Amino acid sequence: MRPETEAELAHMIADATGPLRIVGGGTRSFGAGAGEALSTAGLSGVTLYEPGALTLVVRAGTPLAEVEDVLAAEGQRLAFEPMDHRSLLGTSGAPTIGGMVAANVSGPRRIAVGACRDFLLGVRFVDGMGRVLKNGGRVMKNVTGYDLTRLMAGSYGTLGVISEVSLKVLPIPRACLTLALDGLDDARAVAALSRALGSPYEVSGAAHLAAGHKHTMIRLEGFDASVAYRAEQMRALLAEFGDWQLEEDCTVWQEIRDVTALQGGGDVWRVSARPTDGPMLAARATGADVVYDWGGGLIWLRVPVGTDVRAALGDFAGHATLVRAAPEVKARLGMFHPATPPVAAIEAGLRARFDPRGILNPGLMTPREGAA
Amino acid sequence: MEMPVPDAAIISGKDRIVARLVAALPPGTVISDPAETLAYECDGLAAYSCAPLAVILPRTTAEVSAALKICHEMSVPVVPRGAGTSLAGGATPTADCVILGIARMTEVLEVDLDSRIIRVETGRTNLAVTGAVEEHGFFYAPDPSSQLACAIAGNIAMNSGGAHCLKYGVTTNNLLGVTMVMMDGTVTEIGGAYLDAGGLDLLALICGSEGQLGVVTEATLRILPKPEGARPVLIGYDSNEVAGACVSDIIKAGVLPVAIEFMDRPCIRATEAFANAGYPDCEALLIVEVEGSPAEIDEQFAIILEIARRHDPVELRQSASPEESARIWLGRKSAFGAMGQMGDYMCLDGTIPVSQLPFVLRRIGELSDEFGLKVGNVFHAGDGNMHPLILYDANAPGQLELCEAMGAEILKLCVEVGGCLTGEHGVGIEKRDLMTYQYAPEDLEIQMAVKDVFDPGWLLNPAKVFPLGASAARRVAAE
Incomplete structure (x- = not known):
């Protein structure tokens, strides 16, 4: 149709x-x-x-x-x-x-x-x-x-x-600069990103690629002089973490946006959590390839096919979505994080009002009942 | 403003209802003496008042749950109340309702600067949220002008905005999680200290639902680092059209001011007489505020001034110091008080596409002549959120009705040009019966169906938001 x-x-x-x-x-x-x-x-x-x-x-x-x-x-x-x-x-x-x-x-x-x-x-x-x-x-x-x-x-x-x-x-802002640093472990990287996001210098991107060079990135956008000023302030503010390099090419953010580091094989999970919990949660998913965005609050995990990441993460404040997996894995683990009974009841009630016959993408977001 | 006929059975059962509430709640939680409930007879829409059956002032989420459970079992309508500053009658009682006030729940539950969140009990005032984090260089961004008094609970219920939302957004953009008590007493958590709550966006539904879906007792809010500084520039023009064009050009240029405020001549004159801020006597006055370091502010000022000059201003004054900034803001901040000196006023908050500003201001002027009521306009121009202040004499028979009729015409005009009835104050009872101008019956039906899910008995703030005629069947069925 x-x-x-x-x-x-x-x-x-x-x-x-x-x-x-x-x-x-x-x-x-x-x-x-x-x-x-x-x-x-x-x-x-x-x-x-x-x-x-x-x-x-x-x-x-x-x-x-x-x-x-x-x-x-x-x-x-x-x-x-x-x-x-x-x-x-x-x-x-x-x-x-x-x-x-x-x-x-x-x-x-x-x-x-x-x-x-x-x-x-x-x-x-x-x-x-x-x-x-x-x-x-x-x-x-x-x-x-x-x-x-x-x-x-x-x-x-x-x-x-x-x-x-x-x-x-x-x-579209006139200027963009990226501050980049290699070698920080996950906890240090998120600490640096938290410091940056807690500063008045208006960070518009805060990411960390845990694999390979352990690449941490902070993006600043705006008018030319302002971006240059904020970049210098930021380098000074974060000096204890290392000597941040300034990169004028901001196309690297497209790779963060599209999580290109995790393309290819394996299942991919998207975890939304309190930023400072990020490294602890990623560590629970033993052996995963990890990309942090949103200052640590968005964690992308690539794990072996069929891994139950929710079970590995245990109880935490946030939710885990299975973004990439074979249909049978998604059917077994569910794409969306289970909801608490009251929330599941509200969601089911809304669906019953908006789509009483249950014909629109049935099963895509449900069932979410069951967990606490 | 019409209100539903109170349920006589509930009123006559007052003693029984109060007895159950008193038995279930700690001493001092339930107020039922008519001399004391009178204090809750109205909110910021003071033209309408009615003492409630009783008032409950719980101290914990568990007490809120216990109170709601009893009201649910006894089918007593509940009107949730924050600080009672609603301009739309969001907390206006009915004679057969219980007011559930959250004002005693004011604690800060958690501050996490590294994750940039604060969790508070929702009776805390808006300004006191910032107060809890400002020593660390952070603030809570939504800043309704009542922020000294208004509670976060009310901000969430009405999805409150403020002068600085052009840059920082309104409540819904800064609310990450809630603890909510449903009408049947069920306590549920939605979202938390993370940027996107999972599943359907229930937070969006709850925020702005005017206390009709549940009572929010705790909230997780985003806090932001304070900018290094902020300074305004004042620009005067001889026509509203030109001022409107200037606003549009500033926005297009890529400057993102935290505020673009607009005052028209009647408002400028009233303000000058009242506060003597030294404003020029012109048709339209803009105050544009930008943030950053001194050099960053100058960089943005240069762009704004270049645009402003292109439109041939009659006055152009940029602040170079805190004293000059205060002087520029003095008149704007006195505007409501100045208009209040001239008489009673009704404040509307319809929002329009920015491109329609000149037309709408002209039409409001014409309506002012037709109705014989003076109007001053002071508003957030950057996002098209109008605040026409209609002056009337509350003691003169028929004036309130005349004022309301004129207000309705202005709001219909806002809808006609592609805008909406209310940008930040909410519908309440004030704009309830105008909803049919913005929404078709089926659009209102689906919204009411949402309430059916959360509150099947239609006990929470039932006489608000929806035209009484549209909600009648549901409210009656619930009785």
């Missing part, structure tokens, strides 16, 4: 008699199972762009690359730096806006500016009964009614099929 309009999308869902598998560009196929494919590719195009108001309204099937080109022509961008999953998951195709929002995909700059959901101003979607619904709008501040807009971000198509979104965009 490939609707060309929102109205067609609504009819198709209303008339559906079985499960539907929602597909954007197909680059983030996290393992949605059975069901007829419903592609949003026909719902494409920028419907409104006001650079002076930093707002963009775009249909869900629009390729991300197209949007980035439109924004770049005005010196703007999606500041939350959405990850491109293709290298990590070994997928092909073109990522779409709808897929990005549905999975709430953000990148290293999330620590400074917020996640995809924080830039989402409004959303139009079709729920599991074929009802066309809207929430939010296209203004920066909006507390009119419940925030279903952010609820849709990260709902992986299980509450509705997004047809159009409004996003806040930001100007």
